Amino acid sequence: MMIDANVAPYARQAWPRLAGTAAITLLASGASIGAAFAMAAAFTRILSTDGTLPAGPLTAAVALLGLRALLLWCRDQSALHTGTVVARSIREKLLRHIVALGPAHRWPGGRASAHLAAVDGCEHLKGYVGNYLPQVLAAILVPAALTVALFLRDPAVALVVVAGVACVPLAHRITKRLLGARAAEHWRAYDRYAARVSDNIAGIATLAGFGAAERRGAALARDAETLRAATTANMNVSLSTYVITSAAMLLGTSGATLLAAWHAAEGRLAAGDVLLVLFLAAECFRPLQDLQSYWHEGFYGLAAAASINRILATEPQVTTAADATPIALAGPPGLRLEHVSFTYPGAERASLNQISVTIPAGRTTALVGASGAGKTTLTALLLRDIDPDDGSVLLVTADGHHDLRTLPLSQVRHISARVSQDVVLMDGTVAENVRLAAPTDASDTEVDDAMAAARVTPFLADLPEGPASHVGEGGRRLSGGQRQRVALARALVQRAPLLVLDEATSALDGENEALITEAVRSGDGSRTTVVIAHRLSTVAHADHVIVLGEGRVLEEGTAAQLEAEGGPWAAMVRAQRIADGGAQVFS
Numbered sequence: 397m398m399i400d401a402n403v404a405p406y407a408r409q410a411w412p413r414l415a416g417t418a419a420i421t422l423l424a425s426g427a428s429i430g431a432a433f434a435m436a437a438a439f440t441r442i443l444s445t446d447g448t449l450p451a452g453p454l455t456a457a458v459a460l461l462g463l464r465a466l467l468l469w470c471r472d473q474s475a476l477h478t479g480t481v482v483a484r485s486i487r488e489k490l491l492r493h494i495v496a497l498g499p500a501h502r503w504p505g506g507r508a509s510a511h512l513a514a515v516d517g518c519e520h521l522k523g524y525v526g527n528y529l530p531q532v533l534a535a536i537l538v539p540a541a542l543t544v545a546l547f548l549r550d551p552a553v554a555l556v557v558v559a560g561v562a563c564v565p566l567a568h569r570i571t572k573r574l575l576g577a578r579a580a581e582h583w584r585a586y587d588r589y590a591a592r593v594s595d596n597i598a599g600i601a602t603l604a605g606f607g608a609a610e611r612r613g614a615a616l617a618r619d620a621e622t623l624r625a626a627t628t629a630n631m632n633v634s635l636s637t638y639v640i641t642s643a644a645m646l647l648g649t650s651g652a653t654l655l656a657a658w659h660a661a662e663g664r665l666a667a668g669d670v671l672l673v674l675f676l677a678a679e680c681f682r683p684l685q686d687l688q689s690y691w692h693e694g695f696y697g698l699a700a701a702a703s704i705n706r707i708l709a710t711e712p713q714v715t716t717a718a719d720a721t722p723i724a725l726a727g728p729p730g731l732r733l734e735h736v737s738f739t740y741p742g743a744e745r746a747s748l749n750q751i752s753v754t755i756p757a758g759r760t761t762a763l764v765g766a767s768g769a770g771k772t773t774l775t776a777l778l779l780r781d782i783d784p785d786d787g788s789v790l791l792v793t794a795d796g797h798h799d800l801r802t803l804p805l806s807q808v809r810h811i812s813a814r815v816s817q818d819v820v821l822m823d824g825t826v827a828e829n830v831r832l833a834a835p836t837d838a839s840d841t842e843v844d845d846a847m848a849a850a851r852v853t854p855f856l857a858d859l860p861e862g863p864a865s866h867v868g869e870g871g872r873r874l875s876g877g878q879r880q881r882v883a884l885a886r887a888l889v890q891r892a893p894l895l896v897l898d899e900a901t902s903a904l905d906g907e908n909e910a911l912i913t914e915a916v917r918s919g920d921g922s923r924t925t926v927v928i929a930h931r932l933s934t935v936a937h938a939d940h941v942i943v944l945g946e947g948r949v950l951e952e953g954t955a956a957q958l959e960a961e962g963g964p965w966a967a968m969v970r971a972q973r974i975a976d977g978g979a980q981v982f983s
């Protein structure tokens with residue numbers, strides 16, 4: 397049996413279980429053959445005696461049919477188990493790979509395509525491995541065994557059945573060619589549709605707010621129509637081939653039975669053998685007929701496998717080098733960027749250009765600059781979400797300088813905590829969200845302290861179940877500022893020596909922001925903190941300020957030094973004072 401290269405790894409993985417399913421299928425066929433012979437013997441005895449029921453053969457036939465039903469149930473259970481086990485392992489592998497591709501990975505079809513592959517794609521593959529493949533095995537093994545049984549009774553009859561059976565692989569081949577290409581087309585249409593739906597759901601407030609739902613709805617309707625057309629085209633292919641296979645089965649079964657009747661009339665076969673031929677021929681075609689109902693699962697599984705394999709074949713841009721070794725860290729590390737340049741894939745110009753800066757250990761460093769200056773990109777390099785095109789990002793410890801690429805990625809993740817501009821709360825309780833990245837030995841007191849420092853505690857009283865309240869996708873919606881506070885607590889409880897805050901308090905009121913800013917400051921030197929904020933009051937107390945402009949370092953130093961120098965920082969401070977109506981925002 398030729399197995400498509402795209403599904404070969406999954407079929408290989410399921411091979412022992414598939415062999416078990418095939419063995420059960422063969423046993424079921426054996427029971428069928430036995431029942432057919434018993435029925436034929438009973439039939440012959442009834443016709444040749446005065447009509448008394450032959451209890452022995454009839455009891456044997458009923459028992460064998462019961463055994464067959466039991467074996468078929470076992471076969472279905474085995475097939476279901478195979479499919480679910482394979483689907484679970486692919487899902488896990490795919491999910492791990494999607495996570496390994498990292499936050500900076502660009503999905504050509506949008507993130508929805510990854511979601512679709514992980515959910516629907518794996519489901520189709522489950523159908524392929526769990527239903528289609530065992531059925532293909534049954535469609536080969538069962539007719540082969542039954543044809544041998546028929547051949548022993550009447551070779552000419554067996555040949556008629558073989559002729560009918562041979563039409564089915566032909567129809568299968570035609571369907572595979574026609575439907576295989578269309579299934580891929582259907583998958584692409586589905587992918588576009590799913591991307592559009594997920595986009596619309598994510599932007600539901602924007603669409604409603606701008607009254608643009610109708611316009612977007614029209615685009616969605618067009619995608620839905622493409623999807624419908626692709627589905628209809630596939631169904632038409634299936635229906636045409638269904639007609640071919642049904643005709644082949646009907647002609648094969650009736651042709652073989654008529655020939656058997658003729659041979660019985662000539663005295664070459666017993667009367668009961670006509671019944672035997674009818675049973676065996678019908679049984680021979682049954683798995684082929686069943687296979688037809690799994691063609692869709694098979695061909696859609698193939699298309700899904702191609703899409704899943706494309707994701708699995710995509711190499712993560714950031715990986716752990718083969719010779720990476722973890723380093724011992726005695727205290728908070730410093731960071732040094734040397735001649736770092738970075739251009740996003742497909743972008744026309746570099747987001748960072750020959751940057752060389754130092755982030756002192758155990759201090760708070762502010763990254764400031766106009767929108768699009770490259771601040772977030774710089775933190776992505778510090779956290780190793782991306783690697784520089786040129787230059788190096790170095791972790792500075794008591795032992796010396798270590799290029800981040802020489803450390804295990806897990807260590808880089810372990811030593812850094814972050815709160816990014818887009819806070820995502822996972823589906824779960826507030827406490828679970830705070831504990832998301834906490835060390836396993838983090839005590840309840842530590843979690844409570846982090847929630848107090850990030851000002852989560854004051855609003856917990858307003859939640860129905862306090863820290864056990866359900867938030868995230870399926871739970872209560874928190875305000876932007878509340879979400880930021882949970883994210884800050886999550887980062888604080890991580891005990892990471894490097895903390896990166898990208899506009900982490902932008903949604904907070906002045907009082908809460910001031911309290912949190914004080915709490916996360918690297919006042920005691922136990923943590924290196926990098927803060928990005930447009931509101932300069934947030935970073936006014938930083939030990940070190942780096943001003944970026946158009947992907948370059950414009951200046952760096954302490955806030956006081958830079959203000960005295962009268963450069964870009966001083967201009968930003970002046971502009972903000974005017975915007976704040978002359979209020980003294982810097983002390």
Ligand SMILES: Nc1ncnc2c1ncn2[C@@H]1O[C@H](COP(=O)(O)OP(=O)(O)OP(=O)(O)O)[C@@H](O)[C@H]1O
Nearest residue numbers: 740741743747765766767768769770771772773774
């Ligand atoms: N994924 C991306 N693909 C292509 N270009 C990007 C990507 N992310 C950022 N950029 C571009 O890189 C430049 C720097 O972006 P970055 O987000 O680092 O700026 P920023 O200083 O953090 O801006 P802001 O203050 O508005 O958040 C911008 O021109 C931006 O358009």
